[in-house]
Amino acid sequence: MKPILVTIMLSAVIISCGSKPTSNDLAGNTPIVTSLDLGDLSDDQIKVEVNPGRFQTDTVTYYLPLVVQGTYSVSDFGKYVKNFTAFNYDGIPVDVEKLDTNSWQITNATTVDKIIYSVEDTFDQEAGGGAPFSPSGTNIEENVVVLNLHGFVGYFDALKQNQYEINITAPATFKKTSALPLSKTTPTEDGATVTDTYLAARYFDVTDNPMMYGDLDVERFQVGDIEIVLSVYSPNNVHTAAAIKENVFTMMQAQKEYMGDINSTPRYDIYLYLAEAGENAPRGFGALEHHTSTVVVLPEQMPKEQLDASMTDVVSHEFFHIVTPLSVHSEDVHYFDYNDPTFSKHLWMYEGVTEYFATLFQIDQGLVDKEAFYSKVMGKIKSSMSYNDSMSFTMMSENILEAPYDQNYVNVYSKGALIGMCIDILMREESNGQRGILSLMKELSTKYGVNKPFEDDNLIAEITAMTYLSVGEFLRTHVEGTTPIDYNRFFEKVGLTIKEARVETNYIQNDGALIVAANREEGTLYFNDLVAKNSFWHDAGVRSGDVIKSLNGTDVTLANANMVISQTFSWQVGDDVTLNVMREGEEKVISTKVAKSYTQGQKLTEVENPTQSQKELRKAWLKG
Numbered sequence: 001m002k003p004i005l006v007t008i009m010l011s012a013v014i015i016s017c018g019s020k021p022t023s024n025d026l027a028g029n030t031p032i033v034t035s036l037d038l039g040d041l042s043d044d045q046i047k048v049e050v051n052p053g054r055f056q057t058d059t060v061t062y063y064l065p066l067v068v069q070g071t072y073s074v075s076d077f078g079k080y081v082k083n084f085t086a087f088n089y090d091g092i093p094v095d096v097e098k099l100d101t102n103s104w105q106i107t108n109a110t111t112v113d114k115i116i117y118s119v120e121d122t123f124d125q126e127a128g129g130g131a132p133f134s135p136s137g138t139n140i141e142e143n144v145v146v147l148n149l150h151g152f153v154g155y156f157d158a159l160k161q162n163q164y165e166i167n168i169t170a171p172a173t174f175k176k177t178s179a180l181p182l183s184k185t186t187p188t189e190d191g192a193t194v195t196d197t198y199l200a201a202r203y204f205d206v207t208d209n210p211m212m213y214g215d216l217d218v219e220r221f222q223v224g225d226i227e228i229v230l231s232v233y234s235p236n237n238v239h240t241a242a243a244i245k246e247n248v249f250t251m252m253q254a255q256k257e258y259m260g261d262i263n264s265t266p267r268y269d270i271y272l273y274l275a276e277a278g279e280n281a282p283r284g285f286g287a288l289e290h291h292t293s294t295v296v297v298l299p300e301q302m303p304k305e306q307l308d309a310s311m312t313d314v315v316s317h318e319f320f321h322i323v324t325p326l327s328v329h330s331e332d333v334h335y336f337d338y339n340d341p342t343f344s345k346h347l348w349m350y351e352g353v354t355e356y357f358a359t360l361f362q363i364d365q366g367l368v369d370k371e372a373f374y375s376k377v378m379g380k381i382k383s384s385m386s387y388n389d390s391m392s393f394t395m396m397s398e399n400i401l402e403a404p405y406d407q408n409y410v411n412v413y414s415k416g417a418l419i420g421m422c423i424d425i426l427m428r429e430e431s432n433g434q435r436g437i438l439s440l441m442k443e444l445s446t447k448y449g450v451n452k453p454f455e456d457d458n459l460i461a462e463i464t465a466m467t468y469l470s471v472g473e474f475l476r477t478h479v480e481g482t483t484p485i486d487y488n489r490f491f492e493k494v495g496l497t498i499k500e501a502r503v504e505t506n507y508i509q510n511d512g513a514l515i516v517a518a519n520r521e522e523g524t525l526y527f528n529d530l531v532a533k534n535s536f537w538h539d540a541g542v543r544s545g546d547v548i549k550s551l552n553g554t555d556v557t558l559a560n561a562n563m564v565i566s567q568t569f570s571w572q573v574g575d576d577v578t579l580n581v582m583r584e585g586e587e588k589v590i591s592t593k594v595a596k597s598y599t600q601g602q603k604l605t606e607v608e609n610p611t612q613s614q615k616e617l618r619k620a621w622l623k624g
Helices: 124-127 203-207 241-259 304-322 345-362 370-384 395-400 404-415 416-431 437-447 456-466 469-481 488-493 529-533 533-538 561-570 612-623
Strands: 027-030 032-037 043-051 060-063 081-088 096-100 105-106 112-120 144-147 164-171 175-178 184-186 192-201 211-214 218-221 226-233 266-274 285-287 294-299 496-503 516-519 523-526 546-552 576-582 586-594 597-606
Touching: 060 211, 081 096, 144 266, 164 203, 164 211, 175 226, 175 266, 192 285, 211 226, 211 533, 218 241, 226 241, 241 266, 241 345, 241 533, 266 304, 266 546, 285 304, 294 304, 294 561, 304 345, 345 370, 345 395, 345 404, 345 416, 345 437, 345 612, 370 404, 370 416, 370 496, 395 404, 395 416, 395 469, 404 416, 416 437, 416 469, 416 488, 416 612, 437 456, 456 469, 488 496, 488 612, 529 533, 533 586, 533 597
Parallel strands: 032 164, 226 266, 266 294
Antiparallel strands: 032 043, 043 112, 060 105, 081 112, 096 105, 144 211, 164 192, 175 211, 184 192, 218 226, 285 294, 496 597, 516 523, 523 546, 546 576, 576 586
8 A cells, every 4th residue: 555645634455465364164166246336426426236055054144344454444344334134035134133233143044045235435435534544445536447356355264265257337338457357248138238247266355456437538558568558537538548658667677677687567557546636535535455456546737747647656566566565575464354353563564675775776877867866865765754763563563453553554665664775775885785675575475475475473583584694683673672763773784864955845845844734623734933934925924823824725624625726736836826725813814836845854965075884885886
């Protein structure tokens, strides 16, 4: 998973490889036939029918996931299920008891013929909070349906290993793309709708293969031996798949070159949903990984250059997940339980090392220059300091759904990546530049792989034995332990230093620190004292304490602040800006034009006279 952008509400990924086998086979090996009707989407609901075959026991339980692979948060997909009813072979309802948000217990199960229920989408619920992260969620519109199937299709307690047949009935005019193989397509007599039939070997394969149906723009192209299928939904046709394809091709070609001989996949699907601005628009911009695909949600109003940069950041991150946890993972990940999950201690590796690869490969392959890379590293250091820097990363990972660990999750993309960087520099130093963290992950992948999990408690000892004592000491001290990392110690090895400097920033932060704050009692957003050090707003006449009433004609409340303020990321120099604020009981109108914004901050730079060993180690680090 990779979230992006800043969430102004001041609120603040695991991929399953299977399920523990069970001998309790309730309905033999009969495929579980599940049908979704996309014929009428006017009420933002989809009717689901489940035919499980004949049960051999009197009581069964049907579940929608509490937590899904790729996310370390509660999703509660059962919350969006309506009118859950089980019918016997005479068409008469049988007794069903809803046990909790995500489970339904059916009695007299041996008489059950089918189950029918409706599902609401999650995108529309995000404004109220508590909805799943957008790329793991569901969307139902008349022109497009985002089918993360874990939001529609459930499982019976002991039948997760049964085969699934998924039937999708949709208007014949809809385009569709699916990472799940298409078995057959059956049109209706009048040709208005078609039913597509897909087969999944088990429930995990249902959840691991998203789909999109609707008014899609699709491009297919080759990157080496991988077929890339790029599916784009842009409601106002602001962006096209053909235009986005150019950047994606360059990025993925560079990734394949960087990874070398790591096994990949013959096909990789990218589903890009571009959200138009609105009260019910999705808020969780970013991406969610699967074995052979990723779902991406980004704002449609992004300029092309920014959209390309975001796609490079988030899609490269998700594609690098084929290394970990898709190939290298613990038993908690391998035998993932959707409704009673336990969590691995090693988010630093699953998300942190993955994010590090997504950052490092860009400089390694020449997609960015050194200054841009140093800026990204410095940004991660600044971001990490807004979280508990003394918290044990392994403790956080293992207890990620609980307070206070849950509020520190996003730090896996900052400090987690920096952990990967430190290990990489240590390994380069110890091996005279010959080994790094990528080679370590390749060795772990060879030792374990998709079907063989490692024991969670043994991983650090194994890595120490496979690498160097310094790496083991680092992991025990700074990952298991609570000692903050002194990054200067690692930068010194490669001839870098952190200096105070005037740095470019954005319009809601000063070098990573928010310049706005929320007054929850009043339901307002205001500029805090740091605005005085943000050159753009200070020069425009904004003052500390100014309450934001509207921005470019849109009223700003805590309910829509994320959506309105995130639009500042798409501003271009020279654009007109009109800000209405309340200052000491009087409304002020501030009209200006967008200019670059600067503040005083810290910058990662190369030392003036590096030693030969520093230069050699830096080259090995940045260029492998």
